[in-house]
Amino acid sequence: MTNRIDQPRKLDLVGNPIHLGGMGTGYEATLNYRVGDGHDEVTGHFQVGGGTGEHGQFHVAVDVAHAAFKSDQLLVQVFEVSPKDGSEVHVVTLPVIYGPRIKPGYYGYREHKVVRGDTLSGLAKTYYGDASLFQYIVRANPDQITDPNKITPGQVLRIPIGRK
Structure with missing residues (x-):
């Protein structure tokens, strides 16, 4: 070593x-x-x-x-x-x-375990109040999300958070 x-x-x-x-x-x-x-x-x-x-x-x-x-x-x-x-x-x-670079005022992230029925736009609406901000989640999880139309139950996604 x-x-x-x-x-x-x-x-x-x-x-x-x-x-x-x-x-x-x-x-x-x-x-x-x-x-x-x-x-x-x-x-x-x-x-x-x-x-x-x-x-x-x-x-x-x-x-x-x-x-x-x-x-x-x-x-x-x-x-x-x-x-x-x-x-x-x-x-x-x-x-x-x-x-x-992803979320203004970034200071950490939440983890969200995907369940059946979850969508990235739905998660963005829940966490950011704006469904169009789903790209924050995509960009924070490049090793897990290759197609923003496909997330799988059981995945644990990082949801970047920050001060407004």
Whole structure:
């Protein structure tokens, strides 16, 4: 094991700051992070363990409020910079869904277990008061909803919530 991201998990719905945690090691106890969507990115570094070869836990709150992301999906990366040639090594990449791009004032989500008769427009009417906002739910669940006309009883959908 070289580096590992334990938080967030793959396709988690995250807000700002993005809490990045796991285990790692890096040259002179330094690891780097990058959060981006291909249009903009936030980068930085942090200390982990006692030095090269020693693993330690890390937790970093990455402030992405000023990033101009254009996509709901972001890539979170942790990596070491090689002392030999400056290349990025031991790169760990994790896709996440950025809630503030989906729901204004985003601060979390509810879970809704789909039952027979549920529709996305009906869920949007229940949770947002407006059936046309069903796209919030679709965008927050890209791994579960491939066709907005088809949701299945038993699915647990994330319903993004936020301040108005």
